[in-house]
Amino acid sequence: MIKEKSFYKTFFILTFSLALQNLLTYGVNLADNLMLGAYSENALNGASLCNQVQFLLQMLVVGAGEGAVVLGSQYWGKDQLEPIPHIIGCALRFGVGMAAALFAAVLFFPAQILGLLTNDxxxxAEGVKYFRIICFTYIIFTATNILVASLRSIGIVKIGYIISASTLIINICLNSLLIYGKLGFPELGIQGAALATLVSRCVELLIVILYLKFREQRLKLTLRKLVHIDTSFLKDYQKVSLPVLLNQAQWGIAQMVQTGILGHLGAAAIAANSIATIIYQVLSVVAYGAASASSIWVGRTIGEGRESFLRPLVKTLQILFIAIGVLSGLAIYFARNPILTFYNISPEAHRLALQFIVVMAVTTVGTSYQMACDNGIIRGGGDTSFSMKMNLFSMWLIIVPLSWLAAFVWKFPPVVVFFLLKWDQLYKAVPVAIRLHSWKWVKRVTRPDPT
Structure with missing residues (x-):
């Protein structure tokens, strides 16, 4: 293992910075979840189902952004910053195009989309109210997050949690005013939560624009640079990013299918799934921060040509991932009862939420290891297709068919169905470990140096 204290100091600063950004981002969702949960179970369930489309968009944005991170971090390691604005421009084209397609689908077919997820x-009816407002955040959200991810590829992470903190504060304040109708504001319920999020997303984008204009000095990004790009980089970007995009897209769609399976088991299962998922997201942020940090570390190491450093780096990272997973699982388990006291839900939803959270506490140990090794080390090393192939096989040939049979043919209890929807987070550790120790994932994705 690596023994230099400077490595651990740098790694954990980067990890906790990214974890803080994730925590603040999920804190926005938690604020909506808690406030709508205290307002009405139907409002909570409607927003939860709508947020499955937001999750799909988020997966697509991650895919578009990760292509820029993988390429950008390797160019950063080579001390070549000139190609990075062109790569960011490519990512924005892909991301904004997908966001526009989702915006149109939700705007024109809100009830039809929700009908796929529940028959309640x-x-x-509550979800349609939320959809008609929240869809206007999609393009704004995409542009903001791709720009922030791109800056992360060259080690700039502070702006991410500044943005997320401002969004959280604005969202909580506006939620309080608009959901419940305080201080003379109208009581808008679920529509108030959507309006609060829309305002928050607009502020996010404004902060990024101001930061790029007045503070960012390495890339000196301008609108002109992002629009007028060298289109030859599109091929480089597509080669790296398309497998990630396809993986993230199928993952987002699969999560919607999983929510649809639970959604047809009753309103209590929808509420329990929503609560368990948001608690998991908030309390597992360090694992996802470690994955993102390791992707940057590995990409930069390969870009610098220090392949000999990879073996101790990978061994060290694996041990850190497992330790983080165990601590995250314990945090989720012990937080379940205190957090559920904030929700105004039925006794059945409360019982199922407790069961679902225990499942999450167990599976998060597997997630912390295999997800971080896959999306962090392997993807950061330039192999962006392994995850796509593994998840396509796992999700569509094992998880979805088995869970559907358990729910609608074998009539298993909801907690068993929920476990079958999540147990891939445990067994995928095996193929990920095999791929990791094959070392076939080490690939240079940058262009050769000019001679």
Whole structure:
């Protein structure tokens, strides 16, 4: 293992910076979840189902952004910053195009999309109210997050949590005013939560624009640079990013299918899934921060040509991932009862939420190891297709068919169905470990140096 204290100091500063950004980002969702959960179970369920489309968008944005991170971090390691604005421009084209397609689908077919996820008319009615406002955040959200991810590829992470902190504060304040109708504001319920999020997303983008204009000095990004790009980099970007995009897209769609399976088991299962998922997201942020940090470390190491440093680096990272997973699982387990006291939900939803959270506490140990090794080390090393192939096989040939049979043919209890939807986070550790120790994932994705 690596023994230099400077490595651990740098790694954990980067990890906790990214974890803080994730925590603040998920804190926005938690604020909506808690406030709508205290307002009405139907409002909570409607927003939860709508957020499955937001999750799909988020997966697509991660895919578009990760292509820029993988390429950008290797160019950064080579001390070549000139190609990075062109790569960011490519990522924005892909991301904004996908966001526009989702915006149109949600704007024109909100009830039809929700009908795929549940057959509860009251939940669909609440969801349509939320959809008609929240869809206007999609393009704004995409542009902001791709720009922030691109800056992360050259080690700039502070702006991410500054943005997320401002969004959280604005969102909580506006939620309080608009959901419940305080201080003379109208009581808008679920529509108030959507409006609060829309305002927050606009502020996010404004902060990024101001930061790029007045503070960022390495890339000196301008609108002109992002629009007028060297289109020859599109091929480089597509080669790295398309496998990630396809993987993230199928993952987002699969999560919607999983939510649809639970959604047809009743309103209590929808509420329990929503609560368990958001608690998991908030309390597992360090694992995802470690994955992102390791991707940057590995990409930069390969870009610098220090392949001999990879073996101790990978061994060290694996041990850190497992330790983080165990601590995250314990945090999720012990937080379940205190957090559920904030929700105004039925006894059945409360019982299922407790069970679902225990499942999450166990599976997060596997997630912390295999997800960080896969999306962090392997993807950061330039192999962006392994994850796509593994998840396509796992999700569509094992998880979805088995869970559907458990729910609708074998009539298993909801907690068993929920476990079958999540147990891939445990067994995928095996193929990930095999791929990791094959060392076939070490690939240079940058262009050769000019001679």
């Amino acid at each position: 008319a009251a939940v669909i």
